[in-house]
Amino acid sequence: xxxxxxxxxxxxxxxxxxxxxxxxxxxxxxxxxxxxxxxxxxxxxxxxxxxxxxxxxxxxxxxxxxxxxxxxxxxxxxxxxxxxxxxxxxxxxxxxxxxxxxxxxxxxxxxxxxxx
Amino acid sequence: xxxxxxxxxxxxxxxxxxxxxxxxxxxxxxxxxxxxxxxxxxxxxxxxxxxxxxxxxxxxxxxxxxxxxxxxxxxxxxxxxxxxxxxxxxxxxxxxxxxxxxxxxxxxxxxxx
Numbered sequence: 001x002x003x004x005x006x007x008x009x010x011x012x013x014x015x016x017x018x019x020x021x022x023x024x025x026x027x028x029x030x031x032x033x034x035x036x037x038x039x040x041x042x043x044x045x046x047x048x049x050x051x052x053x054x055x056x057x058x059x060x061x062x063x064x065x066x067x068x069x070x071x072x073x074x075x076x077x078x079x080x081x082x083x084x085x086x087x088x089x090x091x092x093x094x095x096x097x098x099x100x101x102x103x104x105x106x107x108x109x110x111x112x113x114x115x116x
Numbered sequence: 117x118x119x120x121x122x123x124x125x126x127x128x129x130x131x132x133x134x135x136x137x138x139x140x141x142x143x144x145x146x147x148x149x150x151x152x153x154x155x156x157x158x159x160x161x162x163x164x165x166x167x168x169x170x171x172x173x174x175x176x177x178x179x180x181x182x183x184x185x186x187x188x189x190x191x192x193x194x195x196x197x198x199x200x201x202x203x204x205x206x207x208x209x210x211x212x213x214x215x216x217x218x219x220x221x222x223x224x225x226x227x228x229x
Contacts, residue, residue, distance in 0.1 A: 003159070033217075042120070042206050042219030043160070056216065091160070105217065107152075107160040 002026065004108035006092050012114045018080035021111045025073070025094030031055075032069055033105060034077050035091040043091055049075060050097070079113075087115045118143040120209050122220035130228050131199055137192040137223050139207035149190040150208040150217070151181055160206070166190065177201070199229045 005024040013019050025032050030051050035043035046065065047057040051072040060067065064083070069075040079086055089112050093105040123138035141147065151163040164175025171183040181192045190207060207220040 040221065042208070042221050044219070045216060048216075093160075103215075104162055104165070109159045 004092055004094055004106055006090075006108040006111055008111055009109060010112050010114075012116065013082055014116050015084055016081040018078065019082055019113060020076050020078045021090050021092075021113075023075045023077070023092030023108060025075070025092070026106055028096065029094035029106075030072070030097045031095045031103075032075050033093040033095075034067055034075070035093065037089040037091055037110070039088070046077070082113075082115045084115050087113055089113070118147075118209055118211050118216075118218045120207055120218050120220035122205075122207055122223050124223045125221070126224045126226070128226045128228065129197060132196050133227075135192075135194045135197045135201070135225065137205055137207075137225070139190045139192065139220060141188050141190070141207075141209040141218075143188075143209060143211050146212045148210040148212065149181075149183055150210070151175065151179070151190075151192050152206045152208060152219075153203050154206070155200075155203045163192070163205070197225075197227050199227050201225060202227045 007022050032049045034046045036046050037043040046060045047067045048055040049069040052069045065079055067077045089110040091110045092108045095103045095105045119142050121140045149166040152160045153163045154160045163179055164173050166173045166183045174180045179194050183190050204222045204224050206222045208217050210217045
């Protein structure tokens with residue numbers, strides 16, 4: 001079965017520019033997650049979707065970050081405007097559904113963002 | 117809020133040596149525990165998980181982990197490492213109240229041939 005797809009794999013922008021990342025989860029997975037992984041740290045959850053609704057966005061910096069999951073499949077994460085501290089790898093993950101203890105999250109390859 | 121602490125930032129060892137990576141967590145409730153691995157150039161993948169039952173769990177590639185509830189620990193072990201075990205290893209905890217997955221900072225393991 002195909003895994004979680006993300007694009008682009010790498011992105012370099014200057015501060016104050018905007019950027020968008022795309023994620024296509026595993027077919028049939030209702031739950032989608034976006035994580036931010038700063039160098040030397042573990043992934044940190046930014047936002048979680050259940051189908052096309054937001055379950056948890058408590059750690060999303062909403063003044064500059066936004067995310068959507070139209071039609072409950074693909075998702076985009078946007079940063080506008082970007083800051084130097086946004087340099088990180090942005091990971092997308094999906095699971096069959098949330099709220100079940102046996103659920104495993106499957107991760108995509110990530111997008112490495114460098115803000116200059 | 118839950119937190120996860122991994123004891124070692126970088127571990128270097130020779131092939132056939134034994135490996136043990138420490139992981140401690142803080143959470144005021146029942147948890148699920150995970151170890152993820154990221155091989156160079158690859159994405160995060162699940163190594164093993166603990167939900168309930170036998171506190172000694174076995175995962176892929178000869179890895180195992182032991183959950184010690186009294187110590188809030190979930191240490192990862194492998195009796196004899198191979199060069200291909202070179203990777204970054206992440207411990208993660210999910211509380212059953214909110215199902216949010218929290219990761220440790222990771223441990224980079226370098227195995228010398």
